[in-house]
Ligand code: DCP
């Protein structure tokens with residue numbers, strides 16, 4: 001867009017105006033931006049360009065209609081080269097929001113909300129009341145519950161440290177032993193970045209099912225497994241507990257550690273119906289980008305792929321919303337799904353396009 005007339009481009013205050021343009025674009029790019037403050041920078045840039053004499057101080061600029069005390073301060077900062085509030089705030093804000101964003105479960109929007117509420121450090125989050133109660137959560141889809149926020153802050157260092165391949169394997173071994181002690185016929189597999197061969201992981205992802213051909217399913221195993229692992233101290237905190245323990249498909253998300261002196265680690269445990277094993281394995285092995293491209297490829301061939309299976313006959317409306325459910329045509333093994341798609345099975349370590 002045209003921000004100013006041609007003559008102003010070489011006006012006496014062009015450099016100063018440009019500084020306000022920069023400030024404007026910097027803040028414009030931030031999530032949850034304050035529209036009012038941002039417009040102030042834009043407006044000041046315009047006024048400076050329309051001023052025909054050179055501005056040499058904030059005090060002088062303040063006499064111009066439309067320039068207030070705060071913009072005059074910014075002008076002084078720019079003219080003297082001082083790292084004033086605009087510079088400092090921008091950087092402190094960016095730094096702090098990055099820290100908040102690294103708290104488990106806190107997204108960009110929530111990080112910004114915390115900043116807006118006045119939180120400036122992890123210590124603030126720890127000692128002051130910045131969280132939302134479970135009740136307030138109902139109306140928010142961006143913030144994490146208070147208890148999760150507190151846990152994320154408490155375990156900040158540990159949860160932001162990568163887990164070595166060896167430690168992932170040890171955690172998995174413990175969980176696997178406990179599961180097989182409950183039912184020796186369950187299938188239990190480690191997925192995510194570990195299965196792709198990563199040297200280190202952000203969390204440990206575990207998938208459980210059981211062949212029901214003898215009339216027995218894995219229902220009941222997760223509940224007993226969680227109890228057993230809590231008793232042995234391997235699992236220490238619950239974040240998301242299954243809503244229905246009698247379902248074949250359920251999810252537990254939480255925290256645990258391999259020994260009382262080890263770091264706390266994020267662990268996900270999922271159970272799925274036996275006939276969806278292959279589809280679930282593909283999905284939870286990832287990575288996310290590989291999943292996206294595989295789903296897109298399936299769609300191009302007239303199928304639809306998700307974590308439960310490869311579907312045929314799903315009809316979507318113009319918005320992409322499903323109009324018919326379709327039928328699952330492959331899901332039991334990864335190979336089944338790749339075969340129908342007509343592409344060669346790729347070993348997990350190759351699934352990172
Ligand atoms: N996944 C996905 N889309 C998402 C989240 C997850 O397709 N939005 C799939 C792909 C991931 C897998 O689930 O590989 C496991 O999710 P994680 O977040 O645990 O990711 P990774 O295990 O791949 O990496 P990390 O080492 O960070 O845990």
Ligand code: MG
Pocket residue numbers: 191192193201202203204205
């Ligand atoms: Mg993972």
Ligand code: MN
Pocket residue numbers: 192203204205268
């Ligand atoms: Mn995970």
